Amino acid sequence: MKLPASAVKSPEVRAKEKWLGYLIGPAGALLLNAVLATYLNVYYTDVLNLTPLWSGLFLTIFPIVSKVIDAITNVIMGQIIDRTKTKEGKARPWLLLSAVLVPVTGILLFTVPEGSDTLKALWVMISYNLFYSFAYTIFNMSHNLMVPLSTRDGTARGGLSVFNQIATIMMSGILVALVFPMVIMPAIGVDKSKWITLMSVLSILALPLTLLEYFFTKERVTEESSDITEAALSFGQQLKLLFTDKYMVLMYVYFLIYTIGVTLKNLGLVYYCNYVLGTYNDGITQMLVSVIGGIPMGIGIFAVWPLAKKFGKRNVTLVGFLLYAVGSLICWLFPRSMVIVLIGQFIKNIGGLPCAYVFMALFADCLDHLEWKTDKRIDGAAMSIYNIIAVAMVGIMTGVFNWMLAKAGYIAPSLDAAGNTVAAAQPAAVYSVIIFAFLGLEVFTGLILVVVLKFLDVEKNLPAEQAEIKARKETK
Numbered sequence: 001m002k003l004p005a006s007a008v009k010s011p012e013v014r015a016k017e018k019w020l021g022y023l024i025g026p027a028g029a030l031l032l033n034a035v036l037a038t039y040l041n042v043y044y045t046d047v048l049n050l051t052p053l054w055s056g057l058f059l060t061i062f063p064i065v066s067k068v069i070d071a072i073t074n075v076i077m078g079q080i081i082d083r084t085k086t087k088e089g090k091a092r093p094w095l096l097l098s099a100v101l102v103p104v105t106g107i108l109l110f111t112v113p114e115g116s117d118t119l120k121a122l123w124v125m126i127s128y129n130l131f132y133s134f135a136y137t138i139f140n141m142s143h144n145l146m147v148p149l150s151t152r153d154g155t156a157r158g159g160l161s162v163f164n165q166i167a168t169i170m171m172s173g174i175l176v177a178l179v180f181p182m183v184i185m186p187a188i189g190v191d192k193s194k195w196i197t198l199m200s201v202l203s204i205l206a207l208p209l210t211l212l213e214y215f216f217t218k219e220r221v222t223e224e225s226s227d228i229t230e231a232a233l234s235f236g237q238q239l240k241l242l243f244t245d246k247y248m249v250l251m252y253v254y255f256l257i258y259t260i261g262v263t264l265k266n267l268g269l270v271y272y273c274n275y276v277l278g279t280y281n282d283g284i285t286q287m288l289v290s291v292i293g294g295i296p297m298g299i300g301i302f303a304v305w306p307l308a309k310k311f312g313k314r315n316v317t318l319v320g321f322l323l324y325a326v327g328s329l330i331c332w333l334f335p336r337s338m339v340i341v342l343i344g345q346f347i348k349n350i351g352g353l354p355c356a357y358v359f360m361a362l363f364a365d366c367l368d369h370l371e372w373k374t375d376k377r378i379d380g381a382a383m384s385i386y387n388i389i390a391v392a393m394v395g396i397m398t399g400v401f402n403w404m405l406a407k408a409g410y411i412a413p414s415l416d417a418a419g420n421t422v423a424a425a426q427p428a429a430v431y432s433v434i435i436f437a438f439l440g441l442e443v444f445t446g447l448i449l450v451v452v453l454k455f456l457d458v459e460k461n462l463p464a465e466q467a468e469i470k471a472r473k474e475t476k
Contacts (some may be wrong), residue, residue, distance in 0.1 A: 003088045003096070008218040013156040017216055022146070022163040025213025028206035029102050029139050030168050030360065034107070034176045035202060039185075041398060042270050043110065044124065045405070047190045049412045053117055056406025060399045062125055067395020070133040071388040077141045078384025079235055089219030090380070091145040098139035105131040106203030112194045132391065140390075142347035145383050148364035149219040152466055155309070161361040162305055177290030179443070184260035184284045188422035190413060196428070224473050225377065238381035241374050247366045247458040248382065254452045256389050258355065261445030263397040268437030271405075276335060276434055280413060285338075292342050295349075304357040313362045316354040318453040323351025325446030332439040341439075351446070365458050372465035375472065404433045 007035025008017050041059075044050045050059055077094075084090040089416065108127040110122055147160050188194035233241075242248050278285025307316045334340040362387070371377050408429035416422050 021216030028209030059402035063398035064397040070391040074384045074387040078380040081380035091142040094142040095214040100115030101135035103203040105135040110199045149221045259393040267401045272438040313358045314457040320351040321449045327440040328442040
């Protein structure tokens with residue numbers, strides 16, 4: 001089947017590609033995912049009231065089991081991408097399929113039918129895996145490979161990485177952090193029908209925007225090898241190449257530690273603002289914590305890449321995580337003080353800027369180093385391991401967080417006779433769980449990441465390695 005051609009024809013990255021392919025295009029699916037990352041667990045605990053189900057075991061075990069399935073599908077998808085050969089690339093074609101699958105499965109997540117607890121549990125498990133283990137895996141794998149496969153030009157690649165991250169920051173840092181807690185959440189409360197309407201609109205929005213990403217991206221790195229036939233490596237051989245390379249291992253360790261901390265923080269955000277720092281859906285606390293604390297993300301658009309070019313991506317990221325740990329510690333010491341928490345969040349997010357904006361460019365550098373070392377390009381397998389870490393940690397940390405809430409005695413809110421949401425006072429143990437999840441853990445993960453990054457010096461020989469790769473391609 002002939003695929004629609006890319007609208008990008010230039011051999012160099014230009015403005016239209018940045019704005020439409022990397023900023024606006026991914027925004028729909030990223031917005032949906034950002035909302036789910038913050039509020040899907042709230043929907044399960046507060047709207048569907050699933051925390052007590054099977055003595056707290058359902059919301060503990062189901063996310064972990066689901067992410068095992070998700071990890072398997074990521075491996076499969078990585079192999080499929082590495083074996084896909086079309087004129088439109090190996091990853092981009094899958095964006096077309098995900099453009100349809102993501103909206104459909106996103107709606108199914110929330111249309112849980114009324115009935116027995118068993119029926120609800122089955123629907124939740126099936127819809128969750130249809131979205132995360134199938135539809136979003138296809139989108140996320142292909143989307144994340146766009147920066148590494150777009151170009152070998154370090155400056156252009158860094159610019160695309162920044163634009164790509166701006167899309168994420170716009171969705172999670174502006175809409176989800178500002179509009180949702182101030183306007184949307186107070187309006188919908190725990191009314192299931194309103195949740196379904198809202199999430200259906202967000203899901204459908206992903207369709208036209210994902211198509212935009214498909215048409216305004218281009219796999220220049222893949223095109224370099226389009227006329228070169230190479231024997232396909234088995235997954236075991238690919239794993240051996242990946243895990244015998246120092247820099248790829250360090251990147252995976254780095255991403256693992258970071259994901260553990262940020263996942264538990266994201267899970268704890270709404271609960272922390274509802275029960276520790278503010279009141280339930282008060283419309284202001286979560287906005288202040290997310291937006292004022294997240295102002296550095298906007299500043300970072302202009303500051304991070306010039307600093308990374310001057311001092312190196314690894315170096316600015318390392319220094320950033322020192323600030324990240326300090327900011328987290330300030331918040332953890334004074335978790336109920338709005339002023340101090342906002343100051344700590346501001347410092348912390350300044351420290352998180354380099355990681356947010358240049359991570360994928362650094363990951364692409366490691367892929368280029370691996371290609372120089374092995375003369376093999378295994379982007380799909382490399383990205384599948386990256387995504388396995390992401391999805392596995394989300395499942396594990398969600399299960400851990402829900403287990404801690406259940407054991408601490410979390411009490412879900414309810415609707416009164418007038419249809420207003422009524423939040424219960426929580427036991428002291430619940431407050432401790434929420435504070436550690438949102439504030440405490442990242443003190444430790446920030447310091448560990450400083451140590452890991454000390455050894456990640458892949459940039460030092462990269463220009464010479466890229467030049468050698470180019471010479472090999474020309475010889476072939």
